[in-house]
Each structure stands twice: as structure tokens, then as C-alpha cells.
Amino acid sequence: MSQKIEEIDVKDLVLWTENPRDPVDATATDQDIADKAWEDRKGKWSLNKLAKEMKTHYDFSELPTVVYHNKKPVVYDGNRRMILAKLQHGHVALKGFDLTKLPAIPTSIPCNVCTKSMALDNVFRKHGDSGSWGPLERDIFLHYHRGQPKSTFLKLEESTGIISSNPLMNQGL
Numbered sequence: 001m002s003q004k005i006e007e008i009d010v011k012d013l014v015l016w017t018e019n020p021r022d023p024v025d026a027t028a029t030d031q032d033i034a035d036k037a038w039e040d041r042k043g044k045w046s047l048n049k050l051a052k053e054m055k056t057h058y059d060f061s062e063l064p065t066v067v068y069h070n071k072k073p074v075v076y077d078g079n080r081r082m083i084l085a086k087l088q089h090g091h092v093a094l095k096g097f098d099l100t101k102l103p104a105i106p107t108s109i110p111c112n113v114c115t116k117s118m119a120l121d122n123v124f125r126k127h128g129d130s131g132s133w134g135p136l137e138r139d140i141f142l143h144y145h146r147g148q149p150k151s152t153f154l155k156l157e158e159s160t161g162i163i164s165s166n167p168l169m170n171q172g173l
Helices: 030-038 047-054 080-087 115-128 135-146 153-161
Strands: 003-009 067-068 074-079 107-113
Touching: 030 080, 047 080, 067 115, 074 080, 074 107, 074 115, 080 135, 107 115, 115 135
Parallel strands: 067 107
Antiparallel strands: 003 107, 067 074
């Protein structure tokens, strides 16, 4: 497995539609994903909070993880930061978002470009084991991206929607 750091223009980065945080239709555009993130029905995106946490500068200590799909750089990890970067540079627009809350974000960002397998490993290590995902997001990831059988928890959600409609049921131990 290989990885390298590559500087990529924000306008060229493509947001990952299969993000377990809040997956969208595979044909969704960056604007569609940004709209869903801004709507934040599941309380998973928190764009205003992230903008506030960024304070005075864009932090390069956490590079977006990117995999090329048909010559398009897809952001597997770092989608919230890339939405903010795309907002600042006019590649997406969100009605009601206060752009003055954003620090200066460069027009190109160093990214960790790697294989899909490595990207999925990185995403799971960062979110699946850290507690930033709930059990449902973890089970979605393991089934759809790691080929594991559907957990009872995921089967229950798919047949009833009870987990997503009752967020307290999707908390880790």
C-alpha cells in the first residue's frame, strides 16, 4: 500500500458520498452534500462548530485522505473541512452560513493520497474506534466497506428506522 502527500486545488476535490456519517445518493454533487451537511438533521456535521474550532487559521496537522476515482480526487476523510474550504472559495453556497466565521483557507490543500484500502483503514481507525461514530455508523461502515455481515443493530435500523429516529439508541457504551 502506498501513500503520498499531494497538493490539490479545493475546487477539484470531490466530497465522498458514502461517508458513514450521513451517506447520500452516489450521484449527489458537492452542493448536495453541503446542503445535507448544513441541514444536519442527524446532528453529525456541525459546520458552524467546526468553523468556530478552526479559530484563526486552517490547520494542516490533519490532512484530508484522498483516493483517486477515475482521475477525480475523492475526499474519504476531511469532508467537513473541505465543505468549509469550498464555501470560502465559492465552490458551494449555503444560505445563512456566515463566511466571516471562517479562517483564511488556502485554494489548494495538501492531501494524503492513498489507495482505497488504506483510506478505509484510516477512516475506520479515526472514527470507528475513537467514538466519533455511533454504533450504527460503525456497523454501516463494516458492512458496506469491509464486507462484514449486517449486524442485528443494522438489520433493525433498516427494517424499522428506529435507531435513526431515536438517536439515544445510537450511543456507544
